[in-house]
Amino acid sequence: MDGSAAPFVFLLQSAGVVDQGVAKRFIRITKPVEVKMGDKWARLTPYQGFRLNFSIDFDHPAVRSTGQSLKFDFGNASFVKEISRARTFGFMRDFEILRERGLARGASMENAIALDTDRVMNEEGLRYSDEFVRHKALDAIGDLYTMGHCMLATLEAHKSGHHLNNLLAREVMQRTDCWEWKSFDLEAEESPFLQGNDDFVFA
Incomplete structure (x- = not known):
């Protein structure tokens, strides 16, 4: 998962569309x-x-x-x-507090946009x-x-x-x-x- 809806959209598109019997x-x-x-x-x-x-x-x-x-x-x-490829984002100050409380243990720059005091920390930058x-x-x-x-x-x-x-x-x-x-x-x-x-x- 990458923090967006893109992986879900990919799976839905891969499954295909089936006509239903009702509108x-x-x-x-x-x-x-x-x-x-x-x-x-x-x-x-x-x-x-x-x-x-x-x-x-x-x-x-x-x-x-x-x-x-x-x-x-x-x-x-x-x-x-x-819209679907837009990722969630978070601030490093909040991330550090959450980690101290045993939360957000799966969060990383692989599944979120990370922000420090003044910039985006992800090397690839923004998708939009x-x-x-x-x-x-x-x-x-x-x-x-x-x-x-x-x-x-x-x-x-x-x-x-x-x-x-x-x-x-x-x-x-x-x-x-x-x-x-x-x-x-x-x-x-x-x-x-x-x-x-x-x-x-x-x-």
């Missing part, structure tokens, strides 16, 4: 849903597809210099090429110029998929992480007035994920 079901957001924690927030709003408007805020030179916001639409961009925010977006996609279905919505978030993403998913499940099930009859109605996207299976 895929999506969770379609019909009303805005939002959760907040201080200056951190995450919001889902209606959209006929799935797109992200994600921003982070890390006071670190390497992160600040690479861009801390991302806009991404699954309908016209490739998750496999543009804005890899940090792309990985946080990847986290959010995975966290929302714990609901068991893909979404038709716009996700807007600022400084959101696993905990806040999880709270947003829980809020959606509790707010049955803000979403509905949606399936597409491919003979009559085309899914927004099939419009020129070569990796819609992962959407």
Whole structure:
């Protein structure tokens, strides 16, 4: 594993695709849903597809210099090429504290981007110029998929992480007035994920 979703994507692509006997079901957001924690927030709003408007805020030179916001639409961009390869990252000061407590024993520069006080320590550098925010977006996609279905919505978030993403998913499940099930009859109605996207299976 390398700290990204790429190994999982490779295995899924290697397994191939099998047509199912029923149409895929999506969770379609019909009303805005939002959760907040201080200056951190995450919001889902209606959209006929799935797109992200994600921003982070890390006071670190390497992160600040690479861009801390991302806009991404699954309908016209490739998750496999543009998001899945973004690796998790961590700060050496935190890594040393975790090691002292017997945690993060499997962490290394082979499966994470390591940051010291002012730079990326990995010899190969970054895979994307804005890899940090792309990985946080990847986290959010995975966290929302714990609901068991893909979404038709716009996700807007600022400084959101696993905990806040999880709270947003829980809020959606509790707010049955803000979403509905949606399936597409491919003979009559085309899914927004099939419009020129070569990796819609992962959407």
